[in-house]
Amino acid sequence: MNDASGQGEPMDEGIERPWWLSSGSGDAGGKANSEDFGASWDMTSMLGMVSSLAGQWWASSGASDHAAHDDPAEHPECIVCKGLLALGSATRPPEPEVLPTVRWLPIRRA
Amino acid sequence: MAAFEFAESKHDPTIVVVDAAVPDVVADLCSLSALLRASAPEFELTDRLQSICDAIAKGRVEWLLAVPPESAAIETATIQVAQGCALGLSMRGVLVAPMPRKADGWPTGIRRAARELVEDLQDRLFGIAVKRVRGGRVCSFSSPDLDSRSPIVTEDSGGMFLLSCTIPGARYCDLEVGVWSGEPSYPGTHLVLRLDGLTARMELDSTLRRCVAVEAVVAGDTITVPFAPDPGQWPAASKEANR
Numbered sequence: 001m002n003d004a005s006g007q008g009e010p011m012d013e014g015i016e017r018p019w020w021l022s023s024g025s026g027d028a029g030g031k032a033n034s035e036d037f038g039a040s041w042d043m044t045s046m047l048g049m050v051s052s053l054a055g056q057w058w059a060s061s062g063a064s065d066h067a068a069h070d071d072p073a074e075h076p077e078c079i080v081c082k083g084l085l086a087l088g089s090a091t092r093p094p095e096p097e098v099l100p101t102v103r104w105l106p107i108r109r110a
Numbered sequence: 111m112a113a114f115e116f117a118e119s120k121h122d123p124t125i126v127v128v129d130a131a132v133p134d135v136v137a138d139l140c141s142l143s144a145l146l147r148a149s150a151p152e153f154e155l156t157d158r159l160q161s162i163c164d165a166i167a168k169g170r171v172e173w174l175l176a177v178p179p180e181s182a183a184i185e186t187a188t189i190q191v192a193q194g195c196a197l198g199l200s201m202r203g204v205l206v207a208p209m210p211r212k213a214d215g216w217p218t219g220i221r222r223a224a225r226e227l228v229e230d231l232q233d234r235l236f237g238i239a240v241k242r243v244r245g246g247r248v249c250s251f252s253s254p255d256l257d258s259r260s261p262i263v264t265e266d267s268g269g270m271f272l273l274s275c276t277i278p279g280a281r282y283c284d285l286e287v288g289v290w291s292g293e294p295s296y297p298g299t300h301l302v303l304r305l306d307g308l309t310a311r312m313e314l315d316s317t318l319r320r321c322v323a324v325e326a327v328v329a330g331d332t333i334t335v336p337f338a339p340d341p342g343q344w345p346a347a348s349k350e351a352n353r
Contacts, residue, residue: 102302103323104288110329 133193169200176205179224192279196310203239203251235278271337280331287326
């Protein structure tokens with residue numbers, strides 16, 4: 001009995017191995033499947049490259065040091081502090097809406 | 111002792127005995143309802159409290175006050191009725207009970223004094239049904255006419271608007287009258303009455319919202335507030351006046 005992971009009994013020679021069982025050493029099944037695997041690898045590689053570039057930009061921007069910043073106003077070079085100051089959320093809470101108090105009237109007894 | 115009663119004619123009334131000042135209970139309920147609407151609108155309790163407050167505002171909850179024939183209790187009843195009317199409660203009446211009876215051996219002087227206290231309360235609360243038990247039996251109270259207690263707005267010859275309302279027992283209360291605005295664009299959106307520490311708000315109509323309250327004239331239980339049109343709120347009228 002074969003299981004889905006292919007770790008059970010060996011598959012019959014006549015049955016084509018699914019592409020996802022290939023070891024990546026060139027013994028992939030069909031041609032089309034091999035191309036799909038290559039496309040997937042390319043996507044993984046590209047994502048890794050993008051995340052690496054993002055990490056480099058994050059490090060060069062100084063934002064990685066933001067965790068040690070107390071007052072955003074003292075760190076204008078930090079991109080996170082700069083953003084918080086621009087939003088105004090870092091320095092003050094939202095202003096509460098102040099409703100007028102009751103204006104008591106002079107009473108005249110008739 | 112006081113009692114709530116549903117005035118819904120299609121159903122049997124539900125009577126709830128409240129061993130506390132009904133104006134205080136209602137004021138607390140409405141405050142709690144407003145607080146929950148703002149802080150926890152998703153709670154089931156919020157909807158329930160809102161429905162109770164709506165029923166009170168629409169006069170579907172009536173109030174019958176029971177008071178003994180004793181001078182301090184009469185004073186308290188007067189103030190509570192005034193506070194309840196200011197809150198817009200539907201006041202069915204005041205029942206004075208128990209009365210001292212000859213059959214129970216009460217002397218004539220005490221029985222006469224009790225009857226005089228009832229008459230005094232009737233004078234204090236003009237417009238409110240004040241009845242006493244007779245021979246141990248309770249008289250019936252008819253449903254109140256809420257429209258007769260609604261504020262009236264008139265316009266005098268000088269272009270001033272006069273808001274008048276009569277609150278039975280108001281002359282026996284420590285009274286303050288003010289204006290409060292819930293919308294900054296208007297000088298006032300509510301008339302505020304404070305009777306012996308209890309604050310009641312009365313919503314102003316669209317005309318009075320565009321006016322400025324001048325003073326409060328108190329004659330007996332009737333409070334009249336003259337409102338002068340705010341020129342900033344009546345641009346067309348102010349232009350005509352300048353011509």
